[in-house]
Amino acid sequence: MEPILKGRNLVKRYGKVTALDHCDFDLYPGEILAVIGDNGAGKSSLIKAVSGAVIPDEGDVYLEGKKIKFTSPIDARNVGIETVYQTLAMSPALSIADNMFMGRELRKPGWRGTFLRQLDRKMMEEKAREKLTELGLMTIQNINQAVETLSGGQRQGVAVARAAAFGSKVIILDEPTAALGVKESRKVLELIQDVKSRGIPIILISHNMPHVFEVADRIHVHRLGKRLCVIDPKDYTMSDAVAFMTGAKDAPQSGDMAEV
Amino acid sequence: MEPILKGRNLVKRYGKVTALDHCDFDLYPGEILAVIGDNGAGKSSLIKAVSGAVIPDEGDVYLEGKKIKFTSPIDARNVGIETVYQTLAMSPALSIADNMFMGRELRKPGWRGTFLRQLDRKMMEEKAREKLTELGLMTIQNINQAVETLSGGQRQGVAVARAAAFGSKVIILDEPTAALGVKESRKVLELIQDVKSRGIPIILISHNMPHVFEVADRIHVHRLGKRLCVIDPKDYTMSDAVAFMTGAKDAPQSGDMAEV
Amino acid sequence: MSDAENFEGAASAAPDQVAQFQTHKKGFVPTLQHWLHVNPALVPLIVLVLSIAIFGLLLGAKFFSPFAMTLILQQVQIVGIVAAAQSLVILTAGIDLSVGAIAVLSSVIMGQFTFRYGIPVEIAVLCGLAFGTAVGAINGWLIAVMKLPPFIVTLGMWQIVLAANFLYSANETIRSQTIEAEAPLLQLLGTTFKVGADADGRGGATFTFGVIAMVLIFAFLAYALRQTAWGRHIYAVGDDPEAAQLSGVNVRKILISVYAVTGLICGIAGWALIGRIGSVSPTSGQLLNIESITAVVIGGISLFGGRGSIMGPLFGALIVGVFTLGLRLLGADAQWTFLLIGLLIISAVAVDQWIRKVSV
Amino acid sequence: MSDAENFEGAASAAPDQVAQFQTHKKGFVPTLQHWLHVNPALVPLIVLVLSIAIFGLLLGAKFFSPFAMTLILQQVQIVGIVAAAQSLVILTAGIDLSVGAIAVLSSVIMGQFTFRYGIPVEIAVLCGLAFGTAVGAINGWLIAVMKLPPFIVTLGMWQIVLAANFLYSANETIRSQTIEAEAPLLQLLGTTFKVGADADGRGGATFTFGVIAMVLIFAFLAYALRQTAWGRHIYAVGDDPEAAQLSGVNVRKILISVYAVTGLICGIAGWALIGRIGSVSPTSGQLLNIESITAVVIGGISLFGGRGSIMGPLFGALIVGVFTLGLRLLGADAQWTFLLIGLLIISAVAVDQWIRKVSV
Amino acid sequence: DDHKTTACLITKTDTNPFFVKMKEGAEAKAAELGMELKSFAGKVDGDHETQVAAIETCIADGAKGILLTASDTSSIVSAVTQARDAGLVVIALDTPLEPIDAADATFATDNFLAGELIGQWAAATLGDAAADAKIAMLDLAVSQPSVGVLRDQGFLQGFGIDLGDPNKWGDETDPRIVGNDVTQGNEEGGRKAMENLLAKEPMINVVYTINEPAAAGAYEALRSIGREKDVLIVSVDGGCPGVENVADGVIGATSQQYPLLMASKGIEAIAAWANDGAKPEVTPGKNFFDTGVALVTDKAVDGVDSISVEDGRNLCWG
Numbered sequence A, B: 001m002e003p004i005l006k007g008r009n010l011v012k013r014y015g016k017v018t019a020l021d022h023c024d025f026d027l028y029p030g031e032i033l034a035v036i037g038d039n040g041a042g043k044s045s046l047i048k049a050v051s052g053a054v055i056p057d058e059g060d061v062y063l064e065g066k067k068i069k070f071t072s073p074i075d076a077r078n079v080g081i082e083t084v085y086q087t088l089a090m091s092p093a094l095s096i097a098d099n100m101f102m103g104r105e106l107r108k109p110g111w112r113g114t115f116l117r118q119l120d121r122k123m124m125e126e127k128a129r130e131k132l133t134e135l136g137l138m139t140i141q142n143i144n145q146a147v148e149t150l151s152g153g154q155r156q157g158v159a160v161a162r163a164a165a166f167g168s169k170v171i172i173l174d175e176p177t178a179a180l181g182v183k184e185s186r187k188v189l190e191l192i193q194d195v196k197s198r199g200i201p202i203i204l205i206s207h208n209m210p211h212v213f214e215v216a217d218r219i220h221v222h223r224l225g226k227r228l229c230v231i232d233p234k235d236y237t238m239s240d241a242v243a244f245m246t247g248a249k250d251a252p253q254s255g256d257m258a259e260v
Numbered sequence C, D: 001m002s003d004a005e006n007f008e009g010a011a012s013a014a015p016d017q018v019a020q021f022q023t024h025k026k027g028f029v030p031t032l033q034h035w036l037h038v039n040p041a042l043v044p045l046i047v048l049v050l051s052i053a054i055f056g057l058l059l060g061a062k063f064f065s066p067f068a069m070t071l072i073l074q075q076v077q078i079v080g081i082v083a084a085a086q087s088l089v090i091l092t093a094g095i096d097l098s099v100g101a102i103a104v105l106s107s108v109i110m111g112q113f114t115f116r117y118g119i120p121v122e123i124a125v126l127c128g129l130a131f132g133t134a135v136g137a138i139n140g141w142l143i144a145v146m147k148l149p150p151f152i153v154t155l156g157m158w159q160i161v162l163a164a165n166f167l168y169s170a171n172e173t174i175r176s177q178t179i180e181a182e183a184p185l186l187q188l189l190g191t192t193f194k195v196g197a198d199a200d201g202r203g204g205a206t207f208t209f210g211v212i213a214m215v216l217i218f219a220f221l222a223y224a225l226r227q228t229a230w231g232r233h234i235y236a237v238g239d240d241p242e243a244a245q246l247s248g249v250n251v252r253k254i255l256i257s258v259y260a261v262t263g264l265i266c267g268i269a270g271w272a273l274i275g276r277i278g279s280v281s282p283t284s285g286q287l288l289n290i291e292s293i294t295a296v297v298i299g300g301i302s303l304f305g306g307r308g309s310i311m312g313p314l315f316g317a318l319i320v321g322v323f324t325l326g327l328r329l330l331g332a333d334a335q336w337t338f339l340l341i342g343l344l345i346i347s348a349v350a351v352d353q354w355i356r357k358v359s360v
Numbered sequence E: 001d002d003h004k005t006t007a008c009l010i011t012k013t014d015t016n017p018f019f020v021k022m023k024e025g026a027e028a029k030a031a032e033l034g035m036e037l038k039s040f041a042g043k044v045d046g047d048h049e050t051q052v053a054a055i056e057t058c059i060a061d062g063a064k065g066i067l068l069t070a071s072d073t074s075s076i077v078s079a080v081t082q083a084r085d086a087g088l089v090v091i092a093l094d095t096p097l098e099p100i101d102a103a104d105a106t107f108a109t110d111n112f113l114a115g116e117l118i119g120q121w122a123a124a125t126l127g128d129a130a131a132d133a134k135i136a137m138l139d140l141a142v143s144q145p146s147v148g149v150l151r152d153q154g155f156l157q158g159f160g161i162d163l164g165d166p167n168k169w170g171d172e173t174d175p176r177i178v179g180n181d182v183t184q185g186n187e188e189g190g191r192k193a194m195e196n197l198l199a200k201e202p203m204i205n206v207v208y209t210i211n212e213p214a215a216a217g218a219y220e221a222l223r224s225i226g227r228e229k230d231v232l233i234v235s236v237d238g239g240c241p242g243v244e245n246v247a248d249g250v251i252g253a254t255s256q257q258y259p260l261l262m263a264s265k266g267i268e269a270i271a272a273w274a275n276d277g278a279k280p281e282v283t284p285g286k287n288f289f290d291t292g293v294a295l296v297t298d299k300a301v302d303g304v305d306s307i308s309v310e311d312g313r314n315l316c317w318g
Ligand SMILES: Nc1ncnc2c1ncn2[C@@H]1O[C@H](COP(=O)(O)OP(=O)(O)OP(=O)(O)O)[C@@H](O)[C@H]1O
Pocket: A014, A015, A017, A018, A019, A037, A038, A039, A040, A041, A042, A043, A044, A045, A046, A086, B148, B149, B150, B151, B152, B153, B154, B179, B181
């Protein structure tokens, strides 16, 4: 089977630090791929490289088998790849609704939209509220509240809701539950399952092993800027996974690696 | 027993939002007190109010039974209360060593320190490296690296190391392991135990129930801006705790509340 | 810890109820503060109304007349138009020091193209506006694509355009009478109409097309900023350009378009300048950059970008106009007026800050 | 998932080894880039050396002589001293528009206290310096305690101090000859000494105490910024004031002290101004704010604060000086020089940006 | 007092001692005649809009007349016309408007003549050496305001140099001119401009300066390289510090103008207009009232009228 998103030989250097060191990467259609690894292993750098947020120094990215060059995250979004970055990428002074629809605002129907390019604020607010309610995030009191007035977890919820609402080909989540409470985390996991059931593949970066083992179809273990191995959560235990990613145990031979 | 740090009737409002709603709070000597609660429940606001980062609108804070008014985090630090804020509070462009010693730089011995007020950079770098190594964070390659070049987890590690190194009376950690990997989280938990064994009480905010139940002596459950109850982890299960904090179950009567 | 695996399930029974905190009432002043916090453009408006009231009390009919009131409008029209443009730039966390130079060279181009080369005046005006837009676009390109700091790009551009202005115009003024006779379109924005003047056309409220143009530009930008995606993106870019980029805003396009629109508006300001002073004068407008920035900041737009309402700078410009005229009518001499305007600038912002602060 | 409880234990066997990536060599240019990235102050230094070399080639001995080289030093000394002060402020993410006005009024105070009131000149000089410090401290107080934006505070202060300057001095110049006869201390920083002049004292390298003062101020600030806690705190405040506050920096104290030191240095600049122009003239120094900011930005200090090295602005000021003199010697007239300096400003920063960028 | 006649004085700036004295002269005269004076000024030389606003303010204020030194002599005309239509008398001081009859009257120095006098004096002082003089021209500003152009061109005319276009400086081709540089009319600018030109040609021996502060700055530059004794500096203004500088040999000669006279004449004219609608007369043979200009030097030369430093001191201002 052809991976929907593929990276080959990706290299990204920051000064003397090599964040990605000839790294490969595969995401297959319809799957949930977890990416795990130590802090600083290069996970965020990897997903930035495949989502247009940074341009890799070397190596190629393929979407559905075709080589692509994303020069900005907008390119990736335009082909349906939606990312929640670890830093969340929100405009603090703008409202939740503004942030959710940033870059793909809805315009009023008719001449006011076409000629005056007027936004349909009501519609956007309604939809935003709907998405947040789905995630159980309506402890947020006002959809027009500035994002900077939200708690850390509330912010993360908004970012995840945005990605889920708009991703049509791939959804990438970089530690989406890091700041979330138990209840909110559950909602996100449910959402991930839900997105998968719509046939959209997901990349999930997480340090939470129980969550990873609960939802992942395959686990990409990242170590020292490279893909160390890919394992099937049904074949290995959490202890194994932790041992691989921390270097406590040697990685399984590629013959044993998880195949789709 | 007299609490070492005590809050009574604390109120903090942000515009229409009441983040703290007549909230009480007690930390006893030598204990690890976990604070748990939904996103937006007001946990961060609470610890900000007792560490001088915000000035509560109403209510009082007591340190060792004496009423105190912190007007800035510096006041709190001066009496030995060290806090890792959820936002980490680092200067991105400055080095790890600079950040660790921010506000309590070491000066060279002798006249160069006294008269020229020259910093002892070497000493600071050495100590910083030592602390980070203790936390297993020496995947960081260079102690003079700017903090903005660190991965999210590495940054969090630096912040925790700073607090652990300098806290002498109380250490407050607001979600210290949120961005940390498995290995790094373990190190932080070990560190917490270690600090406790030095007799210093700790406040730990976390959404990670296994971690909370592993290390906490008492658990302060926060809900809707108030202390809902305090439970002893030995008397309740994680499910109970989650049920209390999310409102799925009613809180135990105060008679049942955990006492020291 | 036997429930380790499924403890999270306990959350599922949780109520989905929205948190309800009691709302707190604290009387008039906090309510006002909160209301102003939500509508920050009202702060300069209130300062404006107060200062008109105070000068009106001190000076009586001399100041509080339709004539004097509309005079202020005329006196601030150029600064006002430029401040509208400057606001856009400042909302993106930029700054444009070249606004005055662009306005002046645009007006010189309109004049010289008409008189030196005999180009039809309509086309000359368009050339002037196109020139302003082009210089603005170059600023934007240098800032967005070359990633140079706005302060330095527009500082350089200021000097370049100003020197070009003197070189090109040979510092020649085109006289009002000549323009009036041969190319009245250049003076279009100076056309006045009076309301309530006496039989000789004296006194009464006097408006000019330039004043109306200023108001229209503000209204247009207010619409664009609130009601179009372009406007929301301007705020996002000013707030955090990296986040904006990651969340799908074409930051380059926004920046280039903002500086280009700024250049265009400066071109219009140049045209209005001809209307206001009658002639085409290459030495005008030297202080427009500082004056427009002052208006913007008194109007409550943050120099760090992303925050503030476009109507603020209009009130900001008017506040300065009211103070200048009021103080002069009170008989303060020029240096005292400068000194007091300096104090005004600081206190206007201090009042603003006071109103915004506290836990509102 | 039976290992749910203790899976984390698996990490304990992990090696504590530090990650080792292979270092990559890519030849000279990347190495240079990396090196410059680590030492950003070198970028303006290189631009400076290159521009001296180019003008030297074009102009030969006329330019590349001890006389011309030290002339540039003398011409930039005032801007240089003020740029040192401005750098401090800009490192805290502030800006000081009042620098020139403070310098001038300080010099007027030194002169008028001596001549109008007959105060001993030593004390008059101290009063001038104290005045500068006090105005700076007021700026700092308004910014740090009242939380007003630096741009607006110093814009207001600029107007206030400048107007006060004209009101106080009554625009009276104190002549060089009078000062020389009665209070030579005022001209101290103008004292020259020559190295390698001919028998008549012509040609050769000419230094003034003012130039030396400028170099000493830079050296002192470079030390303070790198080697003292005060300096590190300045960077922290500029980087993220909230984070600095939370991590134990007394942000207020730092801001007030920075603006006060800036005022003091401006006072010294005022003293040097007397040395340079011989007389005490209230109309001097009007462009010092723009000129000093230009030097700072060409010198590579970010206007957003927290980043840059203090030596950069010294080179920045010298770059502008080299271009001004070089272009004049090449025969460019005043207007063209003005235009070319505009281009220089943009291109110097563009080169800087180019050198810094790419994945260094 | 509301019944007092109000007069306005609008100057280019009020930071230049010349205008400060003008204002003092006007104030003194107004006080003497029981009038009220309001003065206005641009922020910088060339600040035209502030002057327009000032005229409007005077109209709003019900003033009887305006004394004006215009920054932009032709652009200001429409504002002046507006004022005259509103019944005010407008008198140009120091700087004639374009056209000159746009104002009701003009009391001014003949700036071209002021330049011509110092040019003639310099040429005569050098004698034969004038043929290979090396001249530095220290002008006002890159925008080439008219006072600066008139004095510069007057100087060159007096020195015997072909002017090219008499409406701008810098287009002359005479090799004796080392170069033009701008000073902003202050000491600092004077010094820097002088240094720049000296670096170009160290043997400069004649320096024209737009005004006396610029001359003082140029002198400092010469002094620092030890050439102050062998260079002839000429200037315009005749302010008291300038005259002292002539006495001390810093400046060789300066053309003195009389701002106090302009101002007091102007106030008198407004008073007359307010009383009986009378308009002022002009100097016979000229289209303005010439307040006069005199060359101040102790080294008089044949063929150029001059007054002594002592006389200059008695007439000086500021
Ligand atoms: N902009 C940058 N400049 C310099 N170095 C960087 C930059 N971004 C990342 N790095 C470095 O690259 C390495 C990989 O970082 P990355 O953020 O990809 O790690 P990660 O696996 O996502 O870690 P975490 O789990 O902590 O988020 C780290 O050593 C980091 O210091």
